[in-house]
Amino acid sequence: MTSTTTVAAPVLSTHGVGVRFQGLKALTDVTIELPAGTVTGLIGPNGAGKTTLVNVLSGMIANTEGEVRLHGKAVARWGLGRAARAGVSRSFQASRVFTEFSVWENVRLGQMNSSRDGDPAEILRTVDLLHRARHLAGDLSFGELRRLGVAIALSTSPEVLLLDEPGAGLTGGDLTQLQTTIHAIREQGTTVLLVDHNMRFLMNTVDRVIVLEGGCLIAQGSPAEVQQDPAVIAAYLGSEKS
Numbered sequence: 039m040t041s042t043t044t045v046a047a048p049v050l051s052t053h054g055v056g057v058r059f060q061g062l063k064a065l066t067d068v069t070i071e072l073p074a075g076t077v078t079g080l081i082g083p084n085g086a087g088k089t090t091l092v093n094v095l096s097g098m099i100a101n102t103e104g105e106v107r108l109h110g111k112a113v114a115r116w117g118l119g120r121a122a123r124a125g126v127s128r129s130f131q132a133s134r135v136f137t138e139f140s141v142w143e144n145v146r147l148g149q150m151n152s153s154r155d156g157d158p159a160e161i162l163r164t165v166d167l168l169h170r171a172r173h174l175a176g177d178l179s180f181g182e183l184r185r186l187g188v189a190i191a192l193s194t195s196p197e198v199l200l201l202d203e204p205g206a207g208l209t210g211g212d213l214t215q216l217q218t219t220i221h222a223i224r225e226q227g228t229t230v231l232l233v234d235h236n237m238r239f240l241m242n243t244v245d246r247v248i249v250l251e252g253g254c255l256i257a258q259g260s261p262a263e264v265q266q267d268p269a270v271i272a273a274y275l276g277s278e279k280s
């Protein structure tokens with residue numbers, strides 16, 4: 039397994055995390071770190087456990103083994119409310135956008151019941167949608183809608199942002215703009231986890247990569263290290279054959 043020198047203390051980490059759905063082990067003994075102020079990519083073949091790991095980190099489901107740690111300390115009763123209060127936010131594969139409301143109103147709706155409001159103008163500038171603030175979300179292009187999904191996840195000023203396939207279905211300029219957005223979020227000091235199947239986009243966007251296969255961590259390191267890792271190459275060749 040490859041490794042790199044940790045560049046910063048982890049904000050969020052897991053230690054020996056396992057998740058069992060009845061008989062099926064979706065995650066086994068997964069120990070990962072999200073270093074502060076970095077973008078970490080999470081990859082793996084279909085069914086590797088990526089969404090399950092995002093669900094555990096965001097408090098949507100409980101791990102059945104191991105610990106989730108915030109700034110190095112194990113968190114008890116980690117759930118959606120606790121994660122949100124701690125500043126962990128996530129986007130969803132299908133954007134939860136209210137198409138009959140304006141872009142600005144969608145960001146404000148994302149802030150309801152949260153004590154961690156960010157400035158909507160600043161958030162929309164970060165995702166390059168400030169010029170569309172008064173437009174109905176339903177009038178946005180596909181690429182703009184994806185960035186609005188990111189803006190909604192950013193609306194509570196998170197310390198950690200978990201992005202589950204924000205680039206799915208995007209091409210060309212839309213992907214470049216999403217990459218610019220993710221880097222702008224990092225420059226503001228937010229720690230990002232990015233799940234995406236588009237290998238070129240992901241490798242060009244992230245600082246580090248974590249690789250899962252069959253619910254187990256098989257590699258982590260820089261994009262260059264991970265792309266040369268024999269276990270990663272075998273995992274992807276195996277998934278192409280099946």
Ligand SMILES: Nc1ncnc2c1ncn2[C@@H]1O[C@H](COP(=O)(O)OP(=O)(O)OP(=O)(O)O)[C@@H](O)[C@H]1O
Binds near residue numbers: 084086088
């Ligand atoms: N709620 C659930 N109940 C039972 N099994 C589940 C549940 N959620 C996920 N699984 C199983 O856990 C394993 C990991 O699924 P997961 O969705 O985390 O993988 P993934 O890497 O995100 O896959 P994909 O790339 O296809 O989205 C799979 O075998 C899946 O069928």
